Every structure is written in structure tokens, then in C-alpha cells.
Amino acid sequence: MKIIHLTVLLLAITVSNVLASGIKKDNLLRVRTIGIASFDTLKGYEKYYTIPDENLNKYFSDKLDSMLKSWYVQNAFLLDSMELAEADTLKQTLPDSVYIQRLQSLQSAVSLSYNNTVKNFITMYTLRKPKQVAVMLGLANYYFPLFEESLAKYGLPMELKYLPIIESALNPGANSVASAVGLWQFMYSTGKMYKLEISTFVDERRDPVKATDAAVRYLRDLYNMYHDWHLVIAAYNCGPGTVNKAIKRSGDVKDYWKIYYNLPKETRGYVPAFIAANYVMNFYQSHNIFPKAPNFPIITDTLMVNDYLHFNQIAEIIGISVEQLRCLNPQYRRDIIPASKAKAYSLVLPQEEISAYLENESTIHDHRRAEFFPNNEIVNPQSKYASFDPNDIKGRDKISYNVKSGDNLAAVSSWFRVPASDIKFWNKMRKNYIKSGQRLTIYVPEGQGEYFSRFNKMSLNEKQKSLKKNPVTSPTPNMASAGKVVQVESSTATVENTTKLSEKSDQKVKKADSIPNQEFIVYTVRKGDNLWSITKKFPGSTNSQIMKANRLNSASSLQVGQKLKIRQGN
Numbered sequence: 225m226k227i228i229h230l231t232v233l234l235l236a237i238t239v240s241n242v243l244a245s246g247i248k249k250d251n252l253l254r255v256r257t258i259g260i261a262s263f264d265t266l267k268g269y270e271k272y273y274t275i276p277d278e279n280l281n282k283y284f285s286d287k288l289d290s291m292l293k294s295w296y297v298q299n300a301f302l303l304d305s306m307e308l309a310e311a312d313t314l315k316q317t318l319p320d321s322v323y324i325q326r327l328q329s330l331q332s333a334v335s336l337s338y339n340n341t342v343k344n345f346i347t348m349y350t351l352r353k354p355k356q357v358a359v360m361l362g363l364a365n366y367y368f369p370l371f372e373e374s375l376a377k378y379g380l381p382m383e384l385k386y387l388p389i390i391e392s393a394l395n396p397g398a399n400s401v402a403s404a405v406g407l408w409q410f411m412y413s414t415g416k417m418y419k420l421e422i423s424t425f426v427d428e429r430r431d432p433v434k435a436t437d438a439a440v441r442y443l444r445d446l447y448n449m450y451h452d453w454h455l456v457i458a459a460y461n462c463g464p465g466t467v468n469k470a471i472k473r474s475g476d477v478k479d480y481w482k483i484y485y486n487l488p489k490e491t492r493g494y495v496p497a498f499i500a501a502n503y504v505m506n507f508y509q510s511h512n513i514f515p516k517a518p519n520f521p522i523i524t525d526t527l528m529v530n531d532y533l534h535f536n537q538i539a540e541i542i543g544i545s546v547e548q549l550r551c552l553n554p555q556y557r558r559d560i561i562p563a564s565k566a567k568a569y570s571l572v573l574p575q576e577e578i579s580a581y582l583e584n585e586s587t588i589h590d591h592r593r594a595e596f597f598p599n600n601e602i603v604n605p606q607s608k609y610a611s612f613d614p615n616d617i618k619g620r621d622k623i624s625y626n627v628k629s630g631d632n633l634a635a636v637s638s639w640f641r642v643p644a645s646d647i648k649f650w651n652k653m654r655k656n657y658i659k660s661g662q663r664l665t666i667y668v669p670e671g672q673g674e675y676f677s678r679f680n681k682m683s684l685n686e687k688q689k690s691l692k693k694n695p696v697t698s699p700t701p702n703m704a705s706a707g708k709v710v711q712v713e714s715s716t717a718t719v720e721n722t723t724k725l726s727e728k729s730d731q732k733v734k735k736a737d738s739i740p741n742q743e744f745i746v747y748t749v750r751k752g753d754n755l756w757s758i759t760k761k762f763p764g765s766t767n768s769q770i771m772k773a774n775r776l777n778s779a780s781s782l783q784v785g786q787k788l789k790i791r792q793g794n
Contacts, residue, residue, distance in 0.1 A: 317347060326507050327499070333381035334453040336499050337481070345493075345500030350511040356393070357504055361515035363394040364505070366524075367407070370432060374440040383502055384443060387457065390497040396430055396554045405429040406554075408439035418442055425562045425602070426569070431555035433570070454480035454495050462491040523575045524552060527582075528568045531589055534596040535559040541588045542580040543756025543767070544573070547634055547644075562602055617650075621673025626680055627662040639687045640666050640676055641695070641761070672696070749786040758788070765790050 320338070323346060327336040349357050371385035391409040392398035404411050410429040412422060418438035420428040428434045446456040449464060458480060459467040470486035471478055484492055508514070535549045536559065546559065552572040553561075563569040573581055581588065593600075625636065633656045637644040644656065650665050658664070668676045675696045679687055747758065755767045770776070773789050 316351070323503065326510075327503060330383075330502060330506060332383050332502065334383055334457075334498075334502075336502060337495075338499070339496070341493070341496040342499050342503075345497045346503050349500055349504040350508075350513065354511065354513045355516075357508060357513050358516040360389060360394050361505070361508060361513070362517050365515070365517075367394055367432065370436055374436045377437075378440050378444050380440060380443060380447075381453070384440075386498060386501040386505055387439075387443075387460070389501040389505070390494060391461075396432055396551075406435050407432055408435050410435060410438070414442065425558055425560050426555055427557055428555050431570075434555075450478060452478055452480065457495050457498055458487060458491050461494045462488055466491070524572050525575050525578050527571045527573065527578070529561050529563040529571050530565050530568045531563055532597045532600075532602055533561040533563060533571070533589065534592075535561075537588050537591045537593075537596065538571075538581070539756075540754040541584050541591055542577055543754060544577055548574075560596075560602065617667045619670050620667040621670055621676075623666050623668060623673050623677050624680075625664045625666055625676075627658050627660055627664060628684070629660040630684060631658060631660070632656075633658055635687075636664065636666075638691060639679060640668060642666060642668070669695070745790050747788045747790050749782050749784055749788060751784050753782060753784075755782070758790070762790050 320343065323343060324338050327338055330336060367388070368385055371388070372382060375382055375384055388394055388407045392407050394407065396407050398407070398409065399405055400409060402411070405415075405427065406429040408429075410418075410420065415422055415429045415435075415438070418441060420431075420434060420438050422429065428438075443456060443460060446459050446464065447453065450456055450459065450467075455467055455478060466488065467483075470483040473486045474483040477483065480495055504511075504513075535546045535553075535556070538544060538549060539546045550556075550559070552574070553570075561569050561571060571581075625640070627636070633644050633647065636658070637647060640647075647653070647664060647666060648656070650667065666676070672695045679690070682690070745762070747762070749758075755770055758770065759765045759767060770788060770790060773791060776782070
């Protein structure tokens with residue numbers, strides 16, 4: 225009984241102190257979610273406290289995880305499950321007064337209110353998803369200057385650049401269950417309203433530049449309607465019609481927190497998530513989170529194209545991967561740029577590839593043109609599956625791989641050193657999507673089946689580390705003996721059973737390459753090969769070395785079935 229009386233007394237004293245400090249009586253409801261222990265932190269911060277106390281993290285956590293599975297993040301950042309698991313063990317929260325003081329220190333045109341719902345999002349970012357935040361900070365170096373330029377152009381607050389964090393986690397390939405697309409998650413109707421092209425070949429909702437301009441114009445129009453940034457952010461998510469209904473049901477009051485419970489549940493999380501994103505992107509260092517820089521440059525440049533162009537034409541001539549082209553140009557839905565003299569389209573390339581493209585522009589456009597654009601018309605190119613040669617699996621080891629949670633096709637392709645298109649053909653897949661528990665059939669070079677079979681028992685971290693190692697080839701009765709050239713018909717993996725080709729064993733090779741005592745293999749060119757992809761299969765080789773050893777005049781002169789001598793060990 226004494227404990228109960230003491231608690232009541234403390235509560236009465238605390239409430240009296242709060243009232244004496246100048247907080248209005250009706251504001252007591254605004255602090256009810258904080259708890260008695262935190263009342264002493266409220267003086268001067270009462271405007272930051274509001275009624276909502278919900279955990280809506282599940283609506284946004286999945287977006288952070290899906291961002292990690294994008295091709296660019298998987299290949300540029302090379303995150304592993306061990307790294308993420310370590311992040312989940314960090315459990316350190318801060319007093320409410322610290323969060324409040326930090327939010328108050330930000331000079332923002334958007335009111336940065338604070339409540340337990342906001343706190344839940346802050347802890348999601350800083351405690352449970354710090355590695356995802358580190359990746360987003362790395363991506364921000366690429367996207368934020370673009371966002372800031374458009375916001376400055378239309379005179380909107382710079383802090384709105386954090387909106388794509390809660391919309392898509394900075395993933396330009398994001399798709400929602402409601403069919404919203406891209407960094408800014410445009411619906412079809414809204415995209416068309418703001419003149420974004422959405423057609424068979426192009427979806428500009430995925431274009432970072434054009435979608436950003438459209439999104440900022442949309443935000444400007446919403447602000448002219450509501451003159452309240454919280455309502456603007458809510459309307460951006462669920463549409464102005466839904467917000468107008470919530471306002472009507474709340475007695476025509478235009479205050480986000482007063483119409484809060486008349487909004488859809490997911491929309492209720494958007495303003496708190498936005499406030500939390502502002503917090504974490506400004507105070508990440510205080511939580512021992514630091515930007516994770518990608519493993520290859522993200523500095524790009526843009527060219528204009530005025531004729532039909534297929535990504536494979538670019539990839540096979542200058543050596544950039546199709547996957548990277550898709551990442552940098554996500555608006556092209558079928559790997560085709562449908563450009564013409566009447567309407568040019570943009571092409572974004574890594575800055576270091578710009579010169580190679582310009583020097584080979586005519587060659588790129590001519591390369592396999594009749595195949596991709598028969599009769600000079602845009603048609604959906606013939607499926608790669610139809611042109612696949614079944615003989616490619618002869619003499620190869622067949623293995624099965626059980627897909628694990630977090631795997632994606634690009635990662636599996638890199639681990640097993642085989643093209644993703646081959647995996648799709650072998651498994652009769654029409655899309656790039658794979659799911660946990662799925663069994664994939666994969667063909668690897670002869671003698672390497674035992675090595676790659678072990679991948680079923682490896683962790684993600686171990687498989688990522690395998691990329692730096694050469695596959696181990698088991699001895700087989702048919703393995704070429706020492707002193708002979710090894711024939712490699714269609715392997716896309718690094719070949720271990722390469723033997724030394726001495727000057728005595730092959731005088732022709734010695735004549736073709738003046739450097740003695742080197743290791744050579746003979747590789748048979750297959751459909752879709754180019755010099756860049758071949759050098760990736762044989763570490764140590766370079767384009768110029770292959771061209772010199774085989775007396776090739778140009779990178780585009782390769783023919784299917786052609787035998788190439790490749791020197792290794794450099």
C-alpha cells in the first residue's frame with residue numbers, strides 16, 4: 225500500500241510540475257506515451273510529443289532488405305550474412321531527450337515531431353538495420369546530388385531528399401505490392417499525369433533523373449494544396465483523395481497528427497519514418513554507422529542515343545556487363561533503347577567507359593544489328609533459350625544447388641562461374657526470380673563437380689570468399705597430360721587444369737607469342753562471348769594479350785567456334 229501511495233504522490237507531483245512549466249492541460253494527452261520516468265525531459269520539448277505509439281516497422285523493413293538484394297548492391301558492396309548478423313546483436317538505445325535535442329538541432333522546413341512511433345523507426349534504422357543504412361549512405365553519394373538539384377530548381381526543402389529512403393530504400397528497381405515503381409514509387413496513373421513515358425520498352429518511373437523531376441513537381445503541387453509538409457508526405461503515399469477523406473472525417477482539421485487514425489495504417493508510418501530517416505542520415509556517426517563505399521566507381525556520365533540499341537551490343541563490344549547496364553539504365557524494360565532521329569534517349573555509362581563507347585559507337589550499332597533489329601525494326605529479340613546449344617553440357621559435371629534465403633540469380637551465377645542465362649535455360653526459367661528451397665541444376669567444367677557441390681553447405685560469406693579462389697579440379701582419367709594444350713569448349717569458370725606449353729611442344733604458339741615458358745590453354749568461342757567476358761573467365765589474361773596472341777585486328781572479329789590461345793599466370 226505504501227508503494228501504491230508513493231507512486232500516486234509522485235505522479236501528482238510530476239503532473240503539477242508539468243502544468244506549472246506552462247504546458248496546457250490538453251497537452252497532457254500528448255505525453256501519455258512517454259512514461260513517468262521521462263517527464264523530466266519534456267520541458268521545452270512538449271511540441272515534439274504527440275499521441276501515436278505504434279510499431280509500423282514491418283511496412284518499411286522489407287524495403288531495406290529488398291534493396292540489399294538488388295544487382296548493384298550485391299555486386300558493388302558484397303555484403304554477407306555474417307556482417308548483417310553482427311549488426312543485429314547491437315542493442316543500445318538512447319534517452320528520449322537525446323533524440324529530441326538532436327531533432328530540434330536540425331534546421332528543417334518540415335516539422336520533426338517526436339513520439340514513440342518515431343522512436344521505433346529510429347531504433348529500426350540504428351539498431352536492427354545499421355548495415356542497410358551504411359549501404360544507403362553509400363548510395364546517397366550517387367543519388368542525393370540529383371535529388372538536391374531538382375529540389376533547388378523548384379524551391380522545395382532539401383530534407384525532402386530523404387523521402388526515397390522510406391519509399392524505396394534508394395532502390396531504383398523497387399516494386400510495391402500496389403504496383404508502385406522506382407525510387408519515388410510512382411503509380412501508373414500519377415506517372416502518366418506527370419508526363420513520364422510508360423510503354424512496352426520504356427518505364428520512366430525507373431529513370432532516376434526524370435522520375436525525380438516528376439516527383440518534385442508532384443510534391444510542389446501537393447504543398448500548394450495543403451500548405452503542410454506532413455500532409456504532403458502522407459498524400460504522396462496514399463494520394464490526396466485519401467488524405468481529404470481523413471480530413472473530412474476529422475472535422476475538416478488540416479493537421480496530420482489529428483487525422484492520424486483516419487489514415488491507412490501504412491500511411492500512418494510515413495511521416496514518422498520520414499522523421500526517423502532525417503535523424504539517421506544526420507546522426508549516423510553517433511551510432512557507429514558509416515557509409516559503405518561500393519567496390520567499383522559509381523561516377524557516371526550520360527550520352528544521348530538516336531538509333532535503336534540493344535544492351536548486348538554495348539556489352540559485347542566495350543565489355544561492360546548487361547547487368548550493370550540495367551542497373552544504370554533501369555528505365556529500359558527489355559534491354560532495348562528505342563531511340564530514333566525523331567526522339568533521342570539517354571544512356572548512362574560508368575565514366576571510364578565513355579571513351580570506349582564513343583570510339584566504337586558505329587561498331588556497337590552495327591554489331592549483330594540484323595539479329596536484334598531485323599528489317600531495321602524494333603521487335604522483341606529472339607529468346608536466348610532458343611539459341612542455346614545443348615551440346616554445351618557435354619563433358620561437364622552436373623550438380624544441384626539448393627537456393628538459400630537471400631540468394632539471387634546474379635550471385636549464384638558469380639559463385640558457379642556460369643552465365644545467368646545458362647542457369648535459366650538449364651532450369652527452364654523465364655524470369656530472374658529464384659526462391660529459397662528451389663533446386664537448381666548447374667553444369668560446371670569437368671572435374672569441378674565435387675568442388676562446387678560443397679557450395680550447398682557453405683555460408684554466404686564463404687561463397688563470397690570463393691570468388692577470390694580458383695576452382696579445384698579433381699583428377700579424372702580423361703584429363704590432359706602434362707605438356708599438352710588443354711581444350712576448353714564452353715566453360716565460363718576459371719580453368720585450373722591448365723598445363724605448361726613449352727617451346728618444344730608447340731612451335732606455332734611460340735611464334736605467335738614471343739614470351740617463352742608461359743601457360744596456355746585453347747578456348748573455343750561460344751555464342752555471346754566477347755573479349756571482356758573471356759578475360760573474366762581466365763584471370764591474368766587481358767584483351768590486348770588475347771588479340772596479340774591470336775592476331776586479332778579488332779575486338780568484334782570473334783567468331784563462334786573460333787579457337788583462341790590464352791596465356792595465364794600473369
